Amino acid sequence: ELQLVETGGGVIQPGGSLRLSCEVSGFTVSSNHLSWVRQTPGKGLEWVSVLYSGGSIFYSDSVKGRFTVSRDSAKNTLFLQMNNLRGDDTAVYYCAKDQGWFDPWGQGTLVTVSS
Amino acid sequence: DIQMTQSPSSLSASVGDRVTITCRTSQGISNSLIWYQQKPGKVPKLLIYGASTLQSGVPSRFSGSGSGTDFSLTISSLQPEDVATYYCQEHKTSLRTFGGGTTVEIK
Numbered sequence: 422e423l424q425l426v427e428t429g430g431g432v433i434q435p436g437g438s439l440r441l442s443c444e445v446s447g448f449t450v451s452s453n454h455l456s457w458v459r460q461t462p463g464k465g466l467e468w469v470s471v472l473y474s475g476g477s478i479f480y481s482d483s484v485k486g487r488f489t490v491s492r493d494s495a496k497n498t499l500f501l502q503m504n505n506l507r508g509d510d511t512a513v514y515y516c517a518k519d520q521g522w523f524d525p526w527g528q529g530t531l532v533t534v535s536s
Numbered sequence: 537d538i539q540m541t542q543s544p545s546s547l548s549a550s551v552g553d554r555v556t557i558t559c560r561t562s563q564g565i566s567n568s569l570i571w572y573q574q575k576p577g578k579v580p581k582l583l584i585y586g587a588s589t590l591q592s593g594v595p596s597r598f599s600g601s602g603s604g605t606d607f608s609l610t611i612s613s614l615q616p617e618d619v620a621t622y623y624c625q626e627h628k629t630s631l632r633t634f635g636g637g638t639t640v641e642i643k
Contacts, residue, residue: 456632465623465634465635465636465637466572466574466580466623466625466634466637467634468625468631468632468633468634471630471632473630477630479630479631481631482537515579515580519632520585521568521570521585521627521632522570522582522585522625522627523570523572523580523582523625524582524591526579526580527579528579529579
């Protein structure tokens with residue numbers, strides 16, 4: 422069974438940093454494309470970043486320069502390092518297997534940026 | 537970047553009605569169009585990929601069509617369990633984009 426489990430969310434002050442983890446089982450992070458997608462409470466979905474199996478990384482304009490994606494093959498885990506967080510980064514963050522479409526998704530982890 | 541315009545933003549229909557949601561892209565994306573269903577409090581679920589290919593396990597009352605810039609998701613006979621928000625998404629480029637969502641309710 423393919424499974425993704427996100428951890429690391431929480432409450433953080435504006436300007437702070439947070440690192441999210443996405444532990445994967447049933448497939449390997451190094452051989453698959455993986456994306457981060459976020460959803461503001463009560464609002465729509467926003468794609469954040471993709472890490473291709475070959476190592477290429479792309480970011481949305483809203484997070485470029487502040488967020489960094491990486492992976493650890495030994496831990497079979499994807500990471501999202503979020504720096505200089507702002508109020509509009511408050512959202513549930515999902516990781517998902519990316520084949521152009523996202524499937525499966527993790528259950529999400531909530532990040533709240535607030536003073 | 538590709539812009540996605542999804543309409544309507546919400547709709548209310550009766551059980552058994554035929555429901556159609558549309559998604560328009562700012563540039564041609566061939567058939568690189570995806571549809572998801574998200575029920576309240578749940579994770580988005582893949583419904584359709586390649587604009588018209590039904591994901592395994594999705595009821596046949598759901599269908600997708602279109603190519604280029606204009607796409608649609610149709611529910612042929614709306615059921616109570618179809619109450620959800622539906623999103624389109626493109627993957628023509630590496631910068632994936634979602635539509636704004638359509639909330640479907642039962643009248």
